[in-house]
Amino acid sequence: MADKKYPATEAQRATGDWNPMWDTLAEMDPDYLETFLAFRAVPQTKGPLPQKYKELIFIAINVATTHLWPSGVRRHIQNALKAGATKEEILEVMQLTSIMGIHSMALGVPILMEEVERHDKD
Structure with a gap:
């Protein structure tokens, strides 16, 4: 994971809203985790709901x-x-x-x- 940038993963860590299970997933399949977190972030960061x-x-x-x-x-x-x-x-x-x-x-x-x-x- 150190060689490649993972912006969604880094952004999610920065929020403090981090599921510890994601650490294991980041080691096992960082590309999957990155894709999942990017997908998950859409309704969390966009849209009209407060x-x-x-x-x-x-x-x-x-x-x-x-x-x-x-x-x-x-x-x-x-x-x-x-x-x-x-x-x-x-x-x-x-x-x-x-x-x-x-x-x-x-x-x-x-x-x-x-x-x-x-x-x-x-």
């Missing part, structure tokens, strides 16, 4: 019973709080997502409380 709403959607995706990705939930709750979302707005997103299954609430609510507490300390 960042706060994008983060709320990411929370919904990550707490969904078909996904259940705790590190993504944490990352996007932190990002949503930084973008101005309230605890109540995040909870409503989880409530709406819970229609897919109550597991969304079991995963998301404890993480929400931990991240709100962490955010309030900063």
Whole structure:
């Protein structure tokens, strides 16, 4: 990876919104990771939705019973709080997502409380 430039990968690392699994993927297939991150960045960097709403959607995706990705939930709750979302707005997103299954609430609510507490300390 050192010989070739990977702008999407470098840009994603710079945001601090980095999934540690991507480190392994960068070693195994950096071209794939670069392509994936470039594709993923389009709706994140373009379009009319404010960042706060994008983060709320990411929370919904990550707490969904078909996904259940705790590190993504944490990352996007932190990002949503930084973008101005309230605890109540995040909870409503989880409530709406819970229609897919109550597991969304079991995963998301404890993480929400931990991240709100962490955010309030900063």
